[in-house]
Amino acid sequence: MLHKRPLVGQGSNSVQLRRYNERLVLQVLRRVGEASKADLARLAQLTNAAIGGIIHELADAGMIETLGKRHSGGRGQPATMLRIAASGAFGFGVRLDRTSIETVLADFSGRIIGRRSHDRILPAPEEAVALVGKDIEDLLPLVAPEERERITGVGLAMPFNLGAWLPELGLPADCFAPWEGIDFKAMLEDRAGFPVVFENDGTAASIAELFSGIGQTEDDFLYLFLGPAIGGGVICGGDSLHGVSGNAGDVAMIQVPASTLPSAPPPRKGQTDILLTRASIVALRRHLAFHGVKAETREELEAVISNGHPAVGEWIADCVAALTPAIWSAISVLDVPLVVIDFDVDGGLCQRLLDALAASLAEAAPEARTPPRLMRGSFGPDAGAAGAANLPIFFNYSPRAAILTGREADQGASEDKPDGSRHPLGARGGRSA
Numbered sequence: 001m002l003h004k005r006p007l008v009g010q011g012s013n014s015v016q017l018r019r020y021n022e023r024l025v026l027q028v029l030r031r032v033g034e035a036s037k038a039d040l041a042r043l044a045q046l047t048n049a050a051i052g053g054i055i056h057e058l059a060d061a062g063m064i065e066t067l068g069k070r071h072s073g074g075r076g077q078p079a080t081m082l083r084i085a086a087s088g089a090f091g092f093g094v095r096l097d098r099t100s101i102e103t104v105l106a107d108f109s110g111r112i113i114g115r116r117s118h119d120r121i122l123p124a125p126e127e128a129v130a131l132v133g134k135d136i137e138d139l140l141p142l143v144a145p146e147e148r149e150r151i152t153g154v155g156l157a158m159p160f161n162l163g164a165w166l167p168e169l170g171l172p173a174d175c176f177a178p179w180e181g182i183d184f185k186a187m188l189e190d191r192a193g194f195p196v197v198f199e200n201d202g203t204a205a206s207i208a209e210l211f212s213g214i215g216q217t218e219d220d221f222l223y224l225f226l227g228p229a230i231g232g233g234v235i236c237g238g239d240s241l242h243g244v245s246g247n248a249g250d251v252a253m254i255q256v257p258a259s260t261l262p263s264a265p266p267p268r269k270g271q272t273d274i275l276l277t278r279a280s281i282v283a284l285r286r287h288l289a290f291h292g293v294k295a296e297t298r299e300e301l302e303a304v305i306s307n308g309h310p311a312v313g314e315w316i317a318d319c320v321a322a323l324t325p326a327i328w329s330a331i332s333v334l335d336v337p338l339v340v341i342d343f344d345v346d347g348g349l350c351q352r353l354l355d356a357l358a359a360s361l362a363e364a365a366p367e368a369r370t371p372p373r374l375m376r377g378s379f380g381p382d383a384g385a386a387g388a389a390n391l392p393i394f395f396n397y398s399p400r401a402a403i404l405t406g407r408e409a410d411q412g413a414s415e416d417k418p419d420g421s422r423h424p425l426g427a428r429g430g431r432s433a
Contacts, residue, residue, distance in 0.1 A: 020399050021044065022054050022058060026063065026084065026399075028040055029064060030212075031216040031217070034067055036080060036081055037052065037055060037079065061088070062085055062087065062088050063084070063088035063089065064082050064085055064088065065084075066080055068080070068081060084108055087144075089108040089151075090106065091152050091153065091154070091155055091393040092106075093106060093386065093388030093389025093391070094154060094155065094158075094188065095384040096128065096132075096159075097228065098122055098228065098229075099119070100119050100120070101120070101122070101128065102116070103132055103136060104386070105143070108393065110212025110213075110390060110393075112382060112386060113142055114142045116135035116138060122176065124178045125179060125184055126187075132191070136154070136192050152393050152397075153194045153392035155197050155391025155392050156185055156196050156391075157199055157201040157388035158184075159200060159201055159229070185198045198391075201388075202231025202250065203242070203246070203387075204384065204390070205231065205377075206223035206240060208383060208387035208389075209221075209379070211390045211394045211398060212386065212390060214338075214340055214378060215235060215238070218235075218338055219235070219237055219238040220237065220336045220337065220338065221235050221336050221339065221340050222235075222331070222336050222372070223339075223377070224341045225342050225384070226281065226341060226342070226344065227344035227383075228281050229282065230275060231252065233249040234336075239398075251326060251330065252274060253276070254274065255274065256274070256275050257272060258277075259273065259277060259318055261290075261315070261318050262290060263287040275322055275323070278318055278319055279322050279326075283318075284315045285301065288315075291311045293309060293311065298344070301347070303347065304347075305346075305348055306347040312349070316353050317356070323357055324360045325364070328361070328366070338373045339373070340374075341353075341357075341376060341377060342380060342383045344381050344383075345381070346380065351376075361374075
């Protein structure tokens with residue numbers, strides 16, 4: 001269901017309203033797949049005159065295309081059907097994680113059309129920006145020269161505090177010390193020659209789910225990504241909730257009881273721990289290693305999972321026991337009806353965990369409360385990269401309420417933190433595990 005159009009405030013003007021309506025039409029087309037002019041006018045709640053002008057401009061810009069005529073069987077001329085043009089816009093996406101680098105190119109439909117990936121401990125910033133810059137150069141020929149003006153920019157998705165929680169993640173601290181205080185966004189803009197939009201990796205993945213996945217039918221959900229760490233994002237009213245410092249949906253920091261698994265590290269403080277320690281693929285690998293099972297690559301880990309090693313079941317039980325109070329805490333604050341969870345690995349793990357979690361949430365439901373629905377995310381291991389590539393497209397072509405009030409953020413400017421200091425990673429800085 002489309003989210004309701006926000007009220008137009010005094011800061012709005014006709015140009016902003018027109019811009020918002022154009023994006024609203026694109027959102028309708030993205031959600032329904034194809035539609036006639038009359039369909040779009042009805043779904044976007046616009047007049048025929050307004051929709052006609054918008055369709056003309058979007059078609060001239062190459063953002064929508066015609067499919068031919070639809071014969072409804074009634075009277076009158078058959079309707080011309082329209083859809084999003086995949087070549088209407090492009091976005092590069094860069095996902096930097098503590099143990100991998102991935103660069104992708106996505107088209108306007110959200111489809112990834114090119115990819116470069118490197119599974120390695122994150123190198124020094126200078127080496128990382130050279131590596132990513134070369135990847136972007138290698139992917140650029142996938143866009144025809146006459147269409148390169150439609151490249152909206154580069155989305156950068158990465159954890160904010162790269163040097164934090166390394167003991168919980170089993171990573172060496174010396175590798176991440178060079179990243180302290182580095183403005184990697186600015187470095188990447190200089191190297192790539194495109195504007196860069198930065199978000200934490202959890203929020204970026206939730207934006208991909210909103211723009212190109214479950215968000216095509218759902219406007220309100222809590223998003224979780226279970227990868228080497230656990231990240232998250234919050235979607236409310238068809239828009240991404242950012243937060244004052246970019247940390248909305250930073251579920252990794254939710255306090256939970258300490259793990260009872262013998263493989264778990266002792267909690268740093270008291271009897272509680274953070275969700276990251278228990279609900280992460282790193283925690284699963286750590287527990288398997290405790291039982292003498294080596295599973296360093298995704299393929300090795302999925303083989304162990306599919307073979308039914310008992311340590312996997314032990315970790316699932318511990319993970320669900322941590323996720324249950326964390327999700328109920330989040331739902332109590334956000335009041336959203338849906339939790340979307342995506343996974344970096346499968347091998348049968350996803351469904352096993354979702355089934356166990358659904359039962360646990362129902363059992364722990366407070367009086368007069370119904371547990372949220374659970375849905376598996378749309379992108380799997382591609383969630384972070386797809387989220388990064390969707391960032392510049394989303395911020396350029398999504399009907400966000402800030403357009404109407406003139407508060408739409410300048411993606412090229414630095415953003416102040418609440419204490420008056422600067423985000424070291426530039427605009428739209430945030431933190432995720």
